[in-house]
Amino acid sequence: MGDVRADIKEFLSSRRARISPEEAGLPAYGGNRRVAGLRREEVAMLAGVSVDYYVRLERGNLAGASDSVLDALARTLKLDEAEREHLFDLARAAGPARRSRSKPSGTVRPEVQQVLDAMADAPAWVRNGRHDILAANRMGRALYAPVFKSAHRPVNTTRFTYLDPAAREFWRDYDQIANDAAAMLRLEAGRHPHDPDLIRLVGELSTQSELFRDRWASRDVVFHRSGLKRLHHPVVGDLDLNYQSMELPSEPGLVLNVYTAPAGSPTADALQLLASWAATHDDAFAEPAPTAKHPQ
Helix, strand or coil: CCCHHHHHHHHHHHHHHCCCCCCCCCCCCCCCCCCCCCCHHHHHHHHCCCHHHHHHHHCCCCCCCCHHHHHHHHHHCCCCHHHHHHHHHHHHHHCCCCCCCCCCCCCCCHHHHHHHHHCCCCCEEEECCCCEEEEECHHHHHHCHHHHCCCCCCCEHHHHHHHCCCHHHHECCHHHHHHHHHHHHHHHHHHCCCCHHHHHHHHHHHHHCHHHHHHHHCCCCCCCCEEEEEEEECCCEEEEEEEEEEECCCCCCCEEEEEECCCCCHHHHHHHHHHHHHHHCHHHCCCCCCCCCCCC
């Protein structure tokens, strides 16, 4: 992280390597290709740019590339929506005189906590792009009780996923959760490549988790907007929760996550049990007394 030119080179080359000539609509002459996927000259031809220019782009010189060129690259490399946004973020980061985005927040306003507390029946919490949970309602803290056991504050769901042994039991789809967590952080790194807290988090995870190093090296990026989250809660058992992630326009960089279940479903019944447990076990996930700041 922090070396934007290297990030550009590795992202473009990894996306190029995954596309076969057949997928790109090109004839594959012979079977002795020296590179995986498309050659640089093939990408250049399909994108409508010179070979020399594409080589410069893939070496990290995205600064000054027009939107039309970036769009052509996105089409040629068959980038999905998240990958396309990441490409444009990398191009902005490569510019010497760009206006940087605001650093992701580390706090929330009291009014945001009031909104969370008003959502009494649904687990909800607010995170930043580094996956720090900055605020949660009672049900959110109860649902993520294993996460809140961490001594680090603010708690971080990706640190929990990769460094806490309890994560493999808590996340029933652990491999997918781990893949998505690294890919979401990679997307955030494109937006804020010089965020010191994010750099420290990625360094910590890379040092302590071989699995994270592998996932990080894939250069994959992903949006995390809605879907099904399958958990095994230590008190109420298996839960199949629908989640919605919504950006907060008044809080740039912060996302509200809300979890629900269809009325009458086993998970809805389990959430009622969780609410009863949470009402009498606030101490199980209470915030600890302030301590020395841990690395974020």
